[in-house]
Amino acid sequence: MPAERMRCAQHDVVIAAPAGVVYGLVADAAHWPRYFPSVVHVEQLESDGRQERHRLWDTAEGQVRSWTTRLVFSSDLRRVDFWQEQPAPPLTSMRGSWTVEALGERRTRLTLHRTFTVARNDPASAAWAERTLDTTARTDLEGVRHHAQHWKDLDGLMFSFEDSTRVNGPAELVYDVLYRVRDWPQLLPQVPPVDVREDPPGVQLVNWQSHTTDSLPARTAQAVRICFPHAGRIVFKQTAPPGPLVAHTGEWSVLPDTTSVTVTAQHRAVLDPDRIEAVLGAGTDTAQARRHVRESIGQENRAVLELARRHAESAVRVL
Structure with missing residues (x-):
């Protein structure tokens, strides 16, 4: 040979x-x-x-x-x-x-x-x-x-944040909600329809239409999610981040303890200074853009966390 x-x-x-x-x-x-x-x-x-x-x-x-x-x-x-x-x-x-x-x-x-x-x-x-x-x-x-x-401004352009909640229910059911991202649009009005392809198993490619503002047309956003069920983790990256972001990564984690379960959504984002005003309007500064991103992502986080809590704590499953 x-x-x-x-x-x-x-x-x-x-x-x-x-x-x-x-x-x-x-x-x-x-x-x-x-x-x-x-x-x-x-x-x-x-x-x-x-x-x-x-x-x-x-x-x-x-x-x-x-x-x-x-x-x-x-x-x-x-x-x-x-x-x-x-x-x-x-x-x-x-x-x-x-x-x-x-x-x-x-x-x-x-x-x-x-x-x-x-x-x-x-x-x-x-x-x-x-x-x-x-x-x-x-x-x-x-x-x-x-x-x-943009090295002089990177400290302001890069930021991270998280939302979490406590759940009095099985960790497996919490993880099940986080994993089944294709079902989120059916149960959460703020989540747009998504197309999910999983190949290989445990690696999800998610596509959806994103509206950054009312004045701009929708654009296709994409994320890759890598699932670690035995560790209770799903890490993700938006490969075509919407809005004023040039990068967006994060992780969903499910951590059981002796009394209940903590489920957390962590995000690490980087603003694109060349897109802030184009997306959010003239005069928008970095601090305002950070608050906008934090609030818009936080709203979806809290909705998914509440869905996971109800699913795990309710005798009548919501999925």
Whole structure:
């Protein structure tokens, strides 16, 4: 059998931001879902300060893929090397590096270099891999560029919040409500109709029409939900976030204790300063946009939490 051909791909972008800022974003793997549009979720498995091991989920051409990857950080060189222990098919190997090169005090080149092989050197698989790697590289580099160039304002643009409630009922029934997102529109008037595709099991792709304001037309919003039933968790990312957001990730969690169950909705959001006034009106500032997002998402959170509470506590199930 002939050896698998090693293939290479390289992409770069010049960013109007200090090299330290750019490296800080690339080296912050836990928050890649905020900065990298293709990355849905990252679960850290190991860390010793210089190396990290992660389980990562991403999207490519409407598919959700997952693999385990190792990262090695060289802060003095502003370089992050990586290799995938369990590449997602059709890849059979993948390794590469992120390198950050200072071009000036506030001008930086970020380069993503990758080498990979595909199963049996299949031409169709190779073409698919090259196309998707090119697409994700370009979108992720652009995501880092966008966030880095707003580095002075990131503390105000990035925010998180949560809503929670106590439930006197079985944790399994609470989780059941959170998992069955396709049924929410039937029971909650504030939730628009959704289209849900689950492939593979436990990974849900959700599409719906979102109205950000009365004056703007509806736009398609999409989220990926990754379900961990044994841990009572559902993590999600809106891959096409509505309104003034450029990124929106979060988690639903169900935590039983000796007396009842705590169910929590956590959200991590990033505002797009270029869209705030276009979506919410002239003169809207960052603080007002944060309040708008918090309230609009909070209303839906509280409705779902109340639905979960009634479902778990009632002898007559609402689903």
